[in-house]
Amino acid sequence: MSELTLTVMRLGFLAVLWLFVIVAVQVIRSDLFGTRVTQRGSRRENARPQQAARQAAPPQQRGQQPAASGGRRGRNAPTKLVVSEGTLTGTTVALQGQTITLGRAHDSTIVLDDDYASSRHARIYPDRDGQWIVEDLGSTNGTYLDRNRLTTPTPIPLGAPIRIGKTVIELRK
Amino acid sequence: MSSTTNTSTQHTSTIGAIGAPSRRNTELALLVFAVVIPVFAYANVGLAINDQVPTGLLGYGLGLGLLAGIGHIVVRKFAAYADPLLLPLATLLNGLGLVFIWRLDQSERLQNLAESAYGVFTPSAPKQLLFSALGLALFVAVVVFLKDHRILQRYTYISMAVALVLLVLPLVPGLGDDTFGAKIWIRIPGVGTIQPGEFAKIILAIFFSGYLMVKRDALALASRRFMGLYLPRGRDLGPIITIWAVSLLILIFENDLGTSLLFFGMFVIMLYVATERTSWIVIGLLMSAAGAVGVASFAGHVQARVNAWLDPWSCYENSDACYQIGQSIMSFGSGGVLGTGLGQGNSDLIGFAANSDFIFSTVGEELGLAGVMGILLLYGLIIERGVRTALAARDPFGKLFAVGLSGAFALQIFVVVGGVMGLIPLTGMTMPFFAAGGSSVIANWALIGLLLRISDTARRPAPAPAPNPDAEMTQVVRP
Numbered sequence: 001m002s003e004l005t006l007t008v009m010r011l012g013f014l015a016v017l018w019l020f021v022i023v024a025v026q027v028i029r030s031d032l033f034g035t036r037v038t039q040r041g042s043r044r045e046n047a048r049p050q051q052a053a054r055q056a057a058p059p060q061q062r063g064q065q066p067a068a069s070g071g072r073r074g075r076n077a078p079t080k081l082v083v084s085e086g087t088l089t090g091t092t093v094a095l096q097g098q099t100i101t102l103g104r105a106h107d108s109t110i111v112l113d114d115d116y117a118s119s120r121h122a123r124i125y126p127d128r129d130g131q132w133i134v135e136d137l138g139s140t141n142g143t144y145l146d147r148n149r150l151t152t153p154t155p156i157p158l159g160a161p162i163r164i165g166k167t168v169i170e171l172r173k
Numbered sequence: 174m175s176s177t178t179n180t181s182t183q184h185t186s187t188i189g190a191i192g193a194p195s196r197r198n199t200e201l202a203l204l205v206f207a208v209v210i211p212v213f214a215y216a217n218v219g220l221a222i223n224d225q226v227p228t229g230l231l232g233y234g235l236g237l238g239l240l241a242g243i244g245h246i247v248v249r250k251f252a253a254y255a256d257p258l259l260l261p262l263a264t265l266l267n268g269l270g271l272v273f274i275w276r277l278d279q280s281e282r283l284q285n286l287a288e289s290a291y292g293v294f295t296p297s298a299p300k301q302l303l304f305s306a307l308g309l310a311l312f313v314a315v316v317v318f319l320k321d322h323r324i325l326q327r328y329t330y331i332s333m334a335v336a337l338v339l340l341v342l343p344l345v346p347g348l349g350d351d352t353f354g355a356k357i358w359i360r361i362p363g364v365g366t367i368q369p370g371e372f373a374k375i376i377l378a379i380f381f382s383g384y385l386m387v388k389r390d391a392l393a394l395a396s397r398r399f400m401g402l403y404l405p406r407g408r409d410l411g412p413i414i415t416i417w418a419v420s421l422l423i424l425i426f427e428n429d430l431g432t433s434l435l436f437f438g439m440f441v442i443m444l445y446v447a448t449e450r451t452s453w454i455v456i457g458l459l460m461s462a463a464g465a466v467g468v469a470s471f472a473g474h475v476q477a478r479v480n481a482w483l484d485p486w487s488c489y490e491n492s493d494a495c496y497q498i499g500q501s502i503m504s505f506g507s508g509g510v511l512g513t514g515l516g517q518g519n520s521d522l523i524g525f526a527a528n529s530d531f532i533f534s535t536v537g538e539e540l541g542l543a544g545v546m547g548i549l550l551l552y553g554l555i556i557e558r559g560v561r562t563a564l565a566a567r568d569p570f571g572k573l574f575a576v577g578l579s580g581a582f583a584l585q586i587f588v589v590v591g592g593v594m595g596l597i598p599l600t601g602m603t604m605p606f607f608a609a610g611g612s613s614v615i616a617n618w619a620l621i622g623l624l625l626r627i628s629d630t631a632r633r634p635a636p637a638p639a640p641n642p643d644a645e646m647t648q649v650v651r652p
Contacts, residue, residue: 005220006217006220006221006514006517007514009217009220009221009514009515010217010511010512010513010514010515011511012213013210013213013214013217013515013540013544014511014512014540014541014543014544014547016209016210016213017210017540017544017547017548018543018547020203020206020207020210020265020551021547021550021551021554023203023206024203024258024261024262024551024554025554027196027199027203027257027258028258028554028557028558031196031257104647115647115648116647116648116650117647118647119647139647140647140649141647141648141649141650
């Protein structure tokens, strides 16, 4: 066998061996950083705009949406709800004029995995002017807006923390 | 406002635990890679030695592929969430080991040596392939029949007894086989020789983890502080003294430096992990140093090894031990950085045990520093996955067991590689998966099987919580 072939095979073998090591290390790396928080809601909507449009507006809300988008959607109108503490940290929900319910019940918009939350804990909805309101639904441990326990439906300032059990959410632009 | 659910579900990220991927497909891809590399090496050796692609190439490739495939299917079925790297790494090392053994079988020097010593030369590679198949069978048996590693915890003291019996067996007259200076084999008529120490390694790890899991608090907390070290009470020191004495006895009666170092080291590692006390490491190192010095000054066999380690060139001409070490060091040296190429080295000059204890010298000569580092990294990755499994395991027994197994694996590699490179005195141990030796291959496949089982338990996502949270009571915050 020619000298050249053997040299090429020798170096080739070392290269392949090291390639295996590198691939294995890559597998470990993907193992370490294996969990990603994805905003599934928004992505799905982008992917299927038609379906989203079809489902977007049940009759009752049709009247609200122009108001929300037209009237008060100024500079300070929040566009998304962000969970900033708790097991769901990083979850965002786009605000499009729909009511968001929070609680441990499965049909809640945000299902809280939190022992200190009630089944139907609170809801967040826009009023006629498009101002977002948070209302406690008679929960056991109460809902706090900026350390104050809610007793009546209250408008939410931008960025104010709403605490439910161990979960904190806020509205952002 | 109840009509909002329709809209809202669309934007919801109902987040539970993100489903942990089982990563079986990654494993399969790596396995294919791990089978292709040894086949390439095999062809390379054949071309270099005989100027032709070896005739057994297809059979070898299919055989290795079949073994890997069976292993993969069994893991996919019975341990779906197990670590994706352990099986490919072990397959690659085993496959490369087979190639190197076959390469040394082709050496005329070794053939002549065997003919002059035993009258007949029998190639080791076919035997090793058979042992690999047996090892894989044991691996499959472990993965299939051991549903949960915690079952082993019930056999803590039984495994201690079994391990001691296994260690003593080579000393039993008529059963022991004292061929190569160390009494670590037993001869079973009709089957061949078995090295019970390899299996005792795994069984002792069961005992150590079961024992330490129960005693760790006593060992960690009931201690006196002395010169910055936490010294344990005498009665807690008992077990470590016992293990030390047993390992010394092995050393004295069986002339087996490696095994005794392995057991004692494994115990100290597990003790340290269980108690988090640095003092155990200091005590362990002192005790093993004392034991080694004591034995080295009495036992002739060990003394020769130490002399060969200190200065192989002074006794190069008249001592086999020195000659082998010298040749091994020269192998590494002549390999250089990139090696001479597979099948083109002269590591067969080592002579006796070239394909078992000294197989790593062939790697050093023919693959060079780059190859040695690659192979050592493969071993390092196995150990890393073992320790990672221990970190991920949720039960203390599984944690200690995984640490013990990977620690023993690491120590064994250190002892062998350090020995052939002249870093520490040579001890007759086998390179896991690489060296010719049935017991070693079989036992190490079982070890990989156990690690896979523990990692499957550790990485498997927790079962779904109670389905109806509505029924659960909300906890009340008490100020």
